[in-house]
Amino acid sequence: MDLSGMEMDLERIPAMEMCLSKVVDDGSVESQRYYLARRTALEMLKDRGYAVADSEITLSIKEFREIYGQSPETDRLKISTSLKSDPSKTVLVLFLGTGAVKVSSIRSIGNQIMDKDNLSLLILIVQSQVTNQAQKAVELFPFNAEIFKIADLLVNVTKHALKPKHEVLTDDEKLELMKKYSLEEKQLPRMLLKDAIARYYGLKKGQVVRISYNSNIMGSFITYRCIW
Incomplete structure (x- = not known):
């Protein structure tokens, strides 16, 4: 979600x-x-x-x-x-x-x-x-x-209480993720280049970010975003 x-x-x-x-x-x-x-x-x-x-x-x-x-x-x-x-x-x-x-x-x-x-x-x-x-x-x-x-x-936007943890995947980690779930890059949810988190980390188009949520209401889960 x-x-x-x-x-x-x-x-x-x-x-x-x-x-x-x-x-x-x-x-x-x-x-x-x-x-x-x-x-x-x-x-x-x-x-x-x-x-x-x-x-x-x-x-x-x-x-x-x-x-x-x-x-x-x-x-x-x-x-x-x-x-x-x-x-x-x-x-x-x-x-x-x-x-x-x-x-x-x-x-x-x-x-x-x-x-x-x-x-x-x-x-x-x-x-x-x-x-x-x-x-x-x-x-x-x-x-x-x-x-x-x-x-x-x-x-610092990454330290805001409502911001989940963001981790930038290496190229190898990205390939492993796509292979594991049989995904193409265009199938990943997107994060725009102008997003505050993308700008903070200086991300480029095609890079993938792992986002870890830890909520008392929704529980813990991980999602991914591809920079677009």
Whole structure:
């Protein structure tokens, strides 16, 4: 049984930023937003298999503010690391400012990182609108590039109480699954590329995810989704 319809649509939750401003806190909302988004980005990279120190993820907001201040400079928030399974493949995470992201901004970023031959993934965390021209410019990069809104990273979607456990199958595990049940790829239930979980794990079309439900009402069961 598919319970995806019962999962909370985080995009429908009233503005997360407004909630943050109501939290009893001695520091700025700005630094809190950056702290939460950066922590989620680090967790996301670790879950994708990149080398991320636990000490970076468990950094407290107080420690974060001691390092980056109450009004962090976005350039200082960048993250650079490599895949544990293949250190030659690196990822770079950049936080952009509050203004609209225009094609000139993307070209400037491109000029700064084009000399990074081992860069396999660029993640841009934006706070405002990305123009159509800027989006097209990102798609022209010779490496994979992903764009996230900072508001979407204030909470780690995989840790939400209503989210079941998701595991990405290897190619061999996918073949074994399809052989076991005599399935073709098109017969598997689908998960769209734009799904929050698919974006979190950086999944590609054709990959398969194992979803484990553990409900007091429905009991425990497993289902699968093919990225489409």
